[in-house]
Amino acid sequence: MANRVIPAASKLLKTLRPLNSAASSTTISAISPPIGYAEKPLQSPSGHAITAADTITDNIFNLDDADKLFASVSTPTLLRAALNLHAVAFEPLVDMGMWVMKSRLMDTPLIRDVIMGIIRYTFYEHFCAGENAVAAGRSVLELNEAGLRGMLVYALEYAGDNDSCDRNLQGFLDTVEATKSLPPSSVSFIIMKITAICPMRVLERVSDLLRWQHKDPSFKLPWKLDTLPIFSDNSPLYHTLEKPEPLTPDEERDLELVHQRLLKLSQKCSEANVPLSVDAEYSSVQPAIDYLTYSSAIIYNKDDNPIVYGTIQAYLKDAKERLLLATKAADDMGIPMGFKVVRGAYMSSEAKVASSLGYKSPIHDSIEDTHACYNDCASFMLEKIANGSGGVVLASHNVESGKLAVAKAHEIGIGKVRQKLEFAQLYGMAESLSFGLRNAGFQVSKYMPFGPIELVLPYLLRRAEENRGLLSASTQDRQRTREVLKRRLKAAIF
Numbered sequence: 262m263a264n265r266v267i268p269a270a271s272k273l274l275k276t277l278r279p280l281n282s283a284a285s286s287t288t289i290s291a292i293s294p295p296i297g298y299a300e301k302p303l304q305s306p307s308g309h310a311i312t313a314a315d316t317i318t319d320n321i322f323n324l325d326d327a328d329k330l331f332a333s334v335s336t337p338t339l340l341r342a343a344l345n346l347h348a349v350a351f352e353p354l355v356d357m358g359m360w361v362m363k364s365r366l367m368d369t370p371l372i373r374d375v376i377m378g379i380i381r382y383t384f385y386e387h388f389c390a391g392e393n394a395v396a397a398g399r400s401v402l403e404l405n406e407a408g409l410r411g412m413l414v415y416a417l418e419y420a421g422d423n424d425s426c427d428r429n430l431q432g433f434l435d436t437v438e439a440t441k442s443l444p445p446s447s448v449s450f451i452i453m454k455i456t457a458i459c460p461m462r463v464l465e466r467v468s469d470l471l472r473w474q475h476k477d478p479s480f481k482l483p484w485k486l487d488t489l490p491i492f493s494d495n496s497p498l499y500h501t502l503e504k505p506e507p508l509t510p511d512e513e514r515d516l517e518l519v520h521q522r523l524l525k526l527s528q529k530c531s532e533a534n535v536p537l538s539v540d541a542e543y544s545s546v547q548p549a550i551d552y553l554t555y556s557s558a559i560i561y562n563k564d565d566n567p568i569v570y571g572t573i574q575a576y577l578k579d580a581k582e583r584l585l586l587a588t589k590a591a592d593d594m595g596i597p598m599g600f601k602v603v604r605g606a607y608m609s610s611e612a613k614v615a616s617s618l619g620y621k622s623p624i625h626d627s628i629e630d631t632h633a634c635y636n637d638c639a640s641f642m643l644e645k646i647a648n649g650s651g652g653v654v655l656a657s658h659n660v661e662s663g664k665l666a667v668a669k670a671h672e673i674g675i676g677k678v679r680q681k682l683e684f685a686q687l688y689g690m691a692e693s694l695s696f697g698l699r700n701a702g703f704q705v706s707k708y709m710p711f712g713p714i715e716l717v718l719p720y721l722l723r724r725a726e727e728n729r730g731l732l733s734a735s736t737q738d739r740q741r742t743r744e745v746l747k748r749r750l751k752a753a754i755f
Contacts, residue, residue, distance in 0.1 A: 322667045322701040324660065327741040328748065330696040333407040336749050342689075343742045345387040362722060380721075381714055388689040389416070389717055390709035394439035397711035400688075405447040408699045409707055412538070412685060413440070414452040416710035416720040420460060423518060429457045430522045432712075437529045449683055449706040450538045450570070450654070451530055455550045458526075459519040466512055467549035472501040480504075484513050486520070489555040489590045489598070491548050493582035497623040499615065500545045523553055527561045531568045538601050538654065541572035544611055544623055555587070559596055565650045567599030575635035576605035576624045584638055588645060597650035601685070602638045604631060604657065632662070639666050646681040647673040656685040656708070663694060667701055675702065693741060 324330065331339060348354060367373045390400040390411070401411035415436050420426045433453055440448045456464065474480045475492045492498075508516065530537040539554040541547060551571060558569040573584050584600065591598035605624070612622040625631045635657065642653035643666065655666050663684070670678055684698045688707045699705045710720055 321671065322664060322697055324693055324697040327693065327745050329700070330693045331742075331745050333696070334692075336746070339742060339746060339749075342387065342692075343739065343746060345383060345689075346739055346742070348383070359722060362718070377714060380718075384721065385714050385717070388687070388710070388721065389714075390688060390711040392711065392713050394436050394711070397436075397709060398439055398443055400709060400711075401443055401447050404707055404709075405444055407696075409695060409705050410447055410449040410683075412450040412452050412706045412708045413448055414708060414710040415457075416712045416717045417457040418454050418719060419456050420458065422460060423515065426458045426460065426518070426522060430526065433458070433526050434529055437526070437533050437535060440533055440535050448535055449704070450536050451526075452538050452540060452708065453526070454540045454542060455519075455523075455553055456542060456546070458522045459549075459553070460515065461546065463512060463515050463519065464546035464549040466505070466508060467516060467552065468546050469501045469505040470508070471548040471552060472498050473505055476501075484508060484516060485552075486556045487559055488552050489559075489596075490583070490586040491551045491555070493579045493586055495579035495582055497544055497579070497615070497620070499618050499620040502618075519553060520556070523557050524560065527557045527569055531561050536568050536570055536599060536652070538570040538599075539572060540601075541574045541603070541605070543607055543614075544577065545614065551587075558591075558598060559594065562591075562597050562599070565597050567597045567650075567652050570599035570601055570652070570654065572601045572603060573638055574603055574605035574607075575638050576608060576631045578623055578625055578634075581634055581638055581641075584641065588641075588651070591651075592649070597652075599652035599654075600642060601654035601656055602635065602642060604635055604659075632659070635659075636662055636665050640669055643669050643673060643678060643682070647677045652681040652683075654683045654685050654706075658686055658691040658694060660694060663698060667698070667703070670703070679704065 334342075361367075361376060367376065390397040390413075394413070394415075397411075397413055401413070404411050413436050415429075415432045417429050417432065420429055433451065437451055440451075470480075470482055471491060474482055474485075475496070476498060527537055539550065542550060554569060554571045558567070558571070561568040571587070573580050575581075584602075588598055588600075608624055611624055615622045625634060639653070639655050639662065642651075642655075645651060646653055655662075657663065666684070670682065679702075683704050683706055684695070685706045685708055686692075686695050688709045695705050695707065710717060
């Protein structure tokens with residue numbers, strides 16, 4: 262979108278549409294710390310601060326010129342985004358909103374309609390791309406005009422039975438089909454959660470059995486398909502303290518249905534040449550998620566073209582070791598493997614579960630350890646794709662991690678990795694970081710959840726609850742947004 266300069270303040274005010282109107286959904290957000298943590302400088306293992314601010318990196322990756330970063334964002338869009346970001350940064354307001362959404366007030370139709378209307382025209386339109394694939398496609402086009410790409414996320418997370426799973430699968434298939442009408446390469450990935458196409462009880466049972474087999478390799482799983490390593494020596498196994506019963510015939514049938522759904526979606530993505538990225542979820546069910554993901558990747562990742570990507574959550578203590586084991590096994594099998602590297606989005610719930618079972622949290626003990634793990638995983642994957650096959654998505658809102666990755670990419674030759682490397686941030690967040698990476702010549706995507714507001718609401722609530730640190734620690738970028746708006750208003754008046 263072109264930046265509009267309004268010649269008079271009155272004209273500026275008249276051009277502003279209602280808050281977050283559908284006419285413009287490109288959003289501005291914060292340079293934020295990793296989820297659940299406050300922003301702190303990165304440190305090396307020796308404890309010395311890492312700035313990653315060498316001359317070369319500063320020249321190609323500049324976040325200081327806010328006017329240049331936001332040049333493609335219209336003033337009304339910038340203003341609406343700034344208002345939303347200031348609102349979500351006020352934690353008491355977020356707490357009150359979450360309480361209301363979970364209260365009996367939502368059982369009263371009139372009150373529910375009012376509340377849902379407020380959410381729709383504020384937070385929903387800020388953090389979500391639309392109510393269906395067509396609306397999400399329009400948001401992708403707006404991003405494409407700004408030089409960014411879209412990761413389409415049909416934002417469903419849980420399904421209780423096979424009928425719900427089948428309906429959700431059709432939504433994912435329709436999403437892939439919708440990409441065919443969009444400009445080539447404007448959609449970088451289709452994103453899905455396995456819990457949308459597999460009942461949670463099945464994932465829990467399969468994860469228990471996989472964990473027990475890791476404890477006791479003689480334990481046979483007759484239904485198990487070829488896969489990559491799922492566990493490391495550091496992986497938490499406390500979720501399965503007793504030997505689980507084998508899958509019943511009905512459970513084996515349900516598991517086979519899940520396989521068929523994932524294979525059908527992978528095939529559809531392969532035909533459309535749009536990669537499928539499977540999100541990570543809770544550690545209690547992550548073994549089954551990795552098992553299903555890797556089983557599909559072995560079939561569809563061919564000829565240096567990874568179609569199915571797994572996700573590594575770097576805030577987990579076993580993340581790096583699992584990444585190394587999986588990539589080595591994939592190399593030995595001749596499988597080009599793609600990974601999305603994230604810090605993680607379930608920190609508070611993971612810690613609570615571990616504590617309730619009397620175990621230490623599976624998450625790194627310090628933010629410095631989490632930073633180091635993320636950056637080590639990112640560096641490893643950049644080296645790997647420069648010298649071999651596969652692909653990587655570096656999903657982060659952390660500026661220092663971005664600088665380190667930019668420096669590494671140029672060190673190994675950006676031309677070698679550009680088509681295999683994608684940076685990513687959440688839709689409605691970290692726009693200045695996204696634009697800075699775009700200006701530095703990298704492919705950058707926004708994680709774009711969409712779907713009917715009633716179905717996406719669980720996603721919004723979880724994001725609000727898990728991302729408190731991220732939402733409230735956006736001081737720097739909110740300040741930049743205000744400065745740009747002030748300069749534009751001043752230019753409009755004078």
